[in-house]
Amino acid sequence: MGKWEDNKAWFLVLPVFVLVAISAIIPLMTVVNYSVQDIFGPGERYFVGIEWFEEMLANKRLHDALWRQFLFSGLVLLIEIPLGVLIALAMPKRGWGVSVSxxxxxxxxxxxxNVIGTIWIIFTRPDIGLLGVAINGLGVEFDHTAAPLDAWITVMLMEVWHWTPLVALLAYAGLRAIPEAYFQAARIDGASPWAVFRYIQLPKMRGVLTIAVLLRFMDSFLIYAEPFVLTGGGPGNSTTFLSIYLVKLSTAMDVGPAAAFSIIYFLIILLFSWLFYQALQNVGTGDRQ
Amino acid sequence: MSLEWMAWTLPTAIFFATIAALLIAMTVWQASAPSIERRGLLPIATTPGDRLFLGLLGSAYIHLAWIGLFDLSLWWALVISAVYMIALMRWG
Incomplete structure (x- = not known):
């Protein structure tokens, strides 16, 4: 008891606490306050109870955006994790090739x-973009501003190009940390490349891959800038992800519904963060079982 | 300093005051009788703080589900959440 009270470390934490209070807790409280009121302007607001929550939970556009978001994040993980591992396996292990790659x-x-969004707008334009012109030259009509499927393909390509390197770098770090003795033992036993991957490399990459899955899921779940610049959420609403829809709502001055939506979004993120945090905590302990 | 921009209402003030009171009570409790992690009904070892977090998060989802699925008074969701919270703190 006495030790806890005497601990001066608490004072050192105080600045961080004040910062977090100003930058996160107070705004979050304000969002909660907004979510139960109809706000017309300064001083002109009316308590509406849970009306915005009822409206948002029954909102079809929000449901669509939510499923789109899960589909997007699911696809991101399905493509980027295996691809990142493949790239890491193919990367040179020594020599000048390491630095270059x-x-x-x-x-x-x-x-x-936002620059990435701009790069991909130009890259995929059907009239002047390298990729757009090349695909259309093959006789396939491709225009991400007109066809929802083309927009999805472009957003996915951009996302995979942008973030697979992170997975590859993490996987590469995991691979480099495996002691050479494992591979020597595998060679003596005459293990196939697949067996080496399945029983040595993959289990040893478990920790870094968990982190990669966590980072890629959370980042893709919160994605805003790149698809906003590239497609603006269109054509129609086909690439309107959760954060894009949220910004559309709040810039339309519907602060009440936008606040209710923010709280639902926040709760989803909080749940997944906690689940991933638990998974991360168990990464080290799982190997020993 | 005017707090008008924060648009306070009585229900939200009570809500945050309750959460703040819970946090302060838990801190005092932890300081006077330090707890250790234990394994309960949950598949993971938890401290009382972990269980409070899970209780609050679960309560939020119970309320959302209630608003989305039923047309009944929200007080029922509060009662269910309170029961869930107490059960989680005791046996979780």
Whole structure:
């Protein structure tokens, strides 16, 4: 008891606490306050109870955006994790190739997110873009501003190009950390490349891959800038993900419904963060079982 | 400093005051009788703080589900949440 009270470390945490209070807790409280009121302007607001929550939970556009978001994040994981592992396996293990491939992989990660959207707009334009012209030249009509499927393919391509390097870098770090003795033992036993991957490399990458899944899920679930710049959520609403829809709502001055939506969004994120946090906590302990 | 921009209402003020009171009570409790992690009905070892978090998060989902699925008074959701919270703190 006395030790707890004497602990001066609490004072050192105070600045962070004040910062978090101003930047996160107070705004969050305000959002909760907004979510139960109809606000017309400063001083002009009316308590409406749970009306916005009822409206948002029954809102078909929100349901659509939510399913779209889960589909998007699911596809992101399904493509980027195996692809990232494949790239990591194919990367050189020593020599000058290591530095070259590391720099090449890091490049997409260094570009600002809204610039990435702009790059892909130009890259996929059917009249002047390299990819757009090439695909249309093959006789396939491709226009991400007109066809929902083309928009999805473009957003997925952009996302995979942008973030698979992160998975590859993590997987590569995991692979490099495996002691050479494992591979020597496998060679002596005459293990096939698949057996080496399945029983040595994959289990040893478990930790970094869990982190990769976590990061990619959370980031793709919150994605805003790149698809907003590329498609603006269109054509129609076909690439309107949760955050894009949220911004559309709040810029239309529907602050009440937008606040209710934010709280639902926040609760989904909170649940998944907690689940992933638990998974991460168990990463180290799972190996020993 | 005017707090008008925060648009406070009595129900939300009570809501946050309750959460703040719970946090303060839990902190005092932890300081006076330090707890350890234990395994209950949940598949993971939890401290009382973990169970409080799960209780609050679960209560939020119970309320959302109630609003989305039923047309009955929200007080029922509060009663269910309170029962869930107490059960989780005791046996979770």
């Amino acid at each position: 590391l720099v090449l992989l890091a490049l997409p990660l260094l570009i600002p997110w």
